[in-house]
Amino acid sequence: MSDNPLLEIRVPVPFDRIHASHVEPAFAALLEDARRRLTEIGSDGRPRTYQNTLGALDALTARLDYALEVVRHLESVATYPELREAYNRIQPQTSDFYAGIPLDEPLWRALQTYASCEEARLLEGARRRFLEKTLDNFRRHGAALPAEGKARLREIEVELAELTTRFSQNVLDSTNAFELVIAEESRLAGLPPSARAAARQSAAEKGLAGWRFTLQQPSYTALMTYLDDAALRRQVYTAYHTRAVADPWDNRPLVARILELRRRKAALLGYPNFAALVLEDRMARSPERVREFLEDLRRRTEPAFRREAAELAALRRELEGEQAAPLEAWDLAYYAEKLRAARFGFDEEALRPYFPLEQVVDGMFRLAERLFGIRIEPGDDAPVWDPHVRYYLVRDADGATLGAFYADWHPRENKRGGAWMTPLLTGGPSPAGPLPHVGAICGNVTPPVDGRPALLTHREVETLFHEFGHLLHHCLSRVEVRTLAGTNVAWDFVELPSQIMENWCWEREALDLFARHWETGEPLPEDLFARMRRARTFRAATAQMRQLGFAWLDLMLHTEYDPALHGDPVDYGRRLLQAFSPVPLPREHALIASFTHLFAEPVGYGAGYYSYKWAEVLDADAFTRFRRQGLLDPEVGRSFRCWILERGDSEDPVVLYRGFMGRDPDPTALLQRLGLLEQTGG
Secondary structure (H helix, E strand, O other), X not given: OOOOOOOOOOOOOOHHHOOHHHHHHHHHHHHHHHHHHHXXXXXXXXXXXXXXXXXXXXXXXXXXXXHHHHXXXXXXXXXXXXXXXXXXXXXXXXXXXXXXXXXXXXXXXXXXXXXXXXXXXXXXXXXXXXXXXXXXXXXXXXXXXXXXXXXXXXXXXXXHHHHHHHHHHHHHHHHHOOOEEEOOHHHHOOOOHHHHHHHHHHHHHOOOOOEEEOOOHHHHHHHHHHOOOHHHHHHXXXXXXXXXXXXXXOOHHHHXXXXXXXXXXXHHOOOOOHHHHHHOOOOOOOHHHHHHHHHHHHHHHHHHHHHHXXXXXXXXXXXXXXXXXXXXXXXXXXXXXXXHHHHHOOOHHHHHHHOEHHHHHHHHHHHHHHHHOEEEEEOOOOOOOOOOOEEEEEEEOOOOEEEEEEEEOOOOOOOOOOOEEEEEEOOEOOOOOOEOEEEEEEOOOOOOOOOOOOEOOHHHHHHHHHHHHHHHHHHOOOOOOHHHOOOOOOOOOOOHHHHHHHHHHHOHHHHOOOOEOOOOOOEOOHHHHHHHXXXXXXXXXXXXXXXXXXXHHHHHHOOOOOHHHHOOHHHHHHHHHHOOOOOOOOOOOOHHHHOHHHHOOOOOOOOOOOHXXXXXXXXXXXXXXXXXXXXXXXXXXXXXXXHHHOOOOOOOHHHHHHHHHOOOOOOHHHHHHOOOOOOOOO
16 A cells, blocks of 8 residues: 555656556545544544644645545546546545535534634634634535534535536547548638648548547637538537537436535525525625626627627628528637638638747746746656646746646547646645645647647637636645635636736737747737737627626526426526527537536536636736736736735635735726727726
8 A cells, every 4th residue: 555656745746656546545545544634633632722723624635635636637637447437436435525524513613612712813814714714614514504414415415526527527428429520622621721730630540531520629619610611510510519418428417416406505504596605705705796797797798799790690691692591500600700801801820820839838937937036947757647748847036946737738538628727736834844836737729730839829829828827826825724725715716817817918028928930930920910909809799798698507507597497407508598699509509518617516617607707807907007017017927926826815805906906806997808898888
């Protein structure tokens, strides 16, 4: 057992030594140790102090958290049948243990005893916040329930963990099950050379002739945006929006059951609905406030949204005659790209040569170094889970190591879709000395093709910057309480550090750090930059309505939805999203069956999808300070690091935001950035 690489926290993570056979023995030992520690905290007969109560609670799950994050991460980026089976087998007991912590009677009594003592009354700063949040969280997670209520809550939590894990795995498997192989090049009309080359390489890797397309993002997006053949666009659109709706990966019954369990959990804890339970600990505080927020943005966006829909329909008639068919869902990206090219003389493919991946990543690092006073450098040959993964160290200006991270950018069949940051280890003080923070940033951006480097779209560049913002939030944290550090913040605040980073992708001063032609080294031409900037607000209202639709769907599922009244949740979801779509959604549209943000975790973004828009208000407003004082001004960067990136959840997010901006957030900046302010009358 001593050679099991999951039993001790190690940096770098020994990914080369971790195998499926290690998972179950490691978690059996780690859970036994955590249960013993939990018992010791509650039964400690000494006078209650911070160290033997809250300090011990903060350290209770450190090794277990690390092992779970590592295994969960590997199951997301390098899965194989034995690993998946082992992960699925440890889920019930780990979920049961975590759910049982706030339900432990001796621990709850110990916390209450400590809270009433003189030392607790004198606590300040992060320790005071930790005490208050712990007492509140324990109450919200069932500490005051009777014994039968606690038992039922634990059952719900375990089942939710199992179902949401299956949901995520079904999405991955159903995504990988689809492929479209085209033999005749004539059917690829409209598709740019980069997409053709990628499809040809994908086919060759599978030993196939022709061009192979998948539902992974680079392949899907290129086909939907450029392919002239509407029948093929419809086929791929339908496949994408009906993922995980058929055996053996049918998520529809899982969605219904997850929603039912969330309703039962909320009722058991005394809340009218799941959203009320979740939002009590967020900046928004209540479903009513979220509803008001979304309705206000929708009202401001609707007129421009309708105009944009009419403009796109008019373009099709202009191109194809007055008798042109109405636009369908699989036509939107295709005709939108034609309208953008006509209006701005701008094709996003023209930007690719200026965004080679390695150059973008290096520029992103240099930007962070100038702004935040850090250094990012390659780590020594750290073990990785795939040969293309890179390992880096984050150092402070004085050379001290703050953190380390892995970067995994390209799609693979053993890796889930999307882009994300995983906090593998939240560092800080430990019995063995200070530990660095360790994270991983993952994406599914365009891979290298035909001997060329990976050439990214501008949207993919934004994705890299977004996830890197999460990584900085994690690695630059300086909070003594582990469970309040890094990204352990309210979910409607956690997107601020990530979304603000995207702003620099639109600024000449920042782009000059990395936007150079991969062959000639020439900087991004001024006329191309100007056209890109002018096109920034192109169909911004449509994009905003799409996000508002997802947020509204999420809110309604977790407040209003009743299966007896509304029927099948997938059909209910389609009906709700229709109001936010510029064209009719097909009857087979089943997006929520693959909506991992809402259903791939017991909570996740459930009742919290609005957070993206909420944080977008914050990031647009906060960026105005950089605009005012200097886009690369280190003084502003250090202030952002001090108030936002370093503080975690050590203070209320409202206090931290005011510390950086000197005032409360103003939504005007977002409307200005989207080009909607004048159109909505202020």
